[in-house]
Amino acid sequence: AQKVTQAQTEISVVEKEDVTLDCVYETRDTTYYLFWYKQPPSGELVFLIRRNSFDEQNEISGRYSWNFQKSTSSFNFTITASQVVDSAVYFCALSDVYNQGGKLIFGQGTELSVKP
Amino acid sequence: DSGVTQTPKHLITATGQRVTLRCSPRSGDLSVYWYQQSLDQGLQFLIQYYNGEERAKGNILERFSAQQFPDLHSELNLSSLELGDSALYFCASSKVVGTGANVLTFGAGSRLTVL
Numbered sequence: 001a002q003k004v005t006q007a008q009t010e011i012s013v014v015e016k017e018d019v020t021l022d023c024v025y026e027t028r029d030t031t032y033y034l035f036w037y038k039q040p041p042s043g044e045l046v047f048l049i050r051r052n053s054f055d056e057q058n059e060i061s062g063r064y065s066w067n068f069q070k071s072t073s074s075f076n077f078t079i080t081a082s083q084v085v086d087s088a089v090y091f092c093a094l095s096d097v098y099n100q101g102g103k104l105i106f107g108q109g110t111e112l113s114v115k116p
Numbered sequence: 117d118s119g120v121t122q123t124p125k126h127l128i129t130a131t132g133q134r135v136t137l138r139c140s141p142r143s144g145d146l147s148v149y150w151y152q153q154s155l156d157q158g159l160q161f162l163i164q165y166y167n168g169e170e171r172a173k174g175n176i177l178e179r180f181s182a183q184q185f186p187d188l189h190s191e192l193n194l195s196s197l198e199l200g201d202s203a204l205y206f207c208a209s210s211k212v213v214g215t216g217a218n219v220l221t222f223g224a225g226s227r228l229t230v231l
Contacts, residue, residue, distance in 0.1 A: 042224075043227075045206065045208075047222075095217070096172075103161050
């Protein structure tokens with residue numbers, strides 16, 4: 001079955017700390033895509049990154065970095081030198097290619113609180 | 117502004133009532149997705165339309181229905197509302213469908229409260 005697990009429900013850090021959000025997925029597809037979305041307190045869902053299953057290179061965008069490891073079915077997200085504005089709920093998602101619709105299956109989300 | 121417009125932003129109604137949530141996709145996007153976000157269920161996929169036709173269905177209740185019109189806007193109809201239907205309903209859109217590479221662009225959501 002297609003499934004995404006974010007075991008960390010809540011994380012609290014102090015500003016400037018590094019923090020890693022874990023994501024583990026299950027899929028029967030050989031080609032698939034993984035995503036991270038951010039949901040700030042205002043409520044909207046903001047796209048952060050898309051990664052396909054053939055590209056295991058780590059990606060860095062400013063203070064954000066992503067580590068994709070197919071061997072462990074994980075797609076972890078690290079924020080370096082966290083800031084208060086990073087406080088949000090972060091969702092990892094998997095594309096459901098099998099059903100041809102391309103809909104996203106989301107994990108339960110990790111609520112990150114960055115305190116000044 | 118993501119380009120996906122949802123109305124209304126907030127809606128309060130009573131049990132047993134019927135409501136309609138509206139979504140206008142981003143310009144150029146042909147596919148519309150509806151998601152429900154609640155505290156206990158998280159983000160649950162409801163239904164997807166592509167260019168007016170239903171493409172995929174998730175755990176959508178029989179009391180709920182949706183459609184996508186020729187101008188590509190979509191409506192989600194919720195009837196015989198129950199307290200448990202209180203949630204944030206998101207609409208998302210994407211350009212293509214079926215490849216899995218879709219980046220879904222989400223609207224700001226419609227918060228439904230059933231009293």
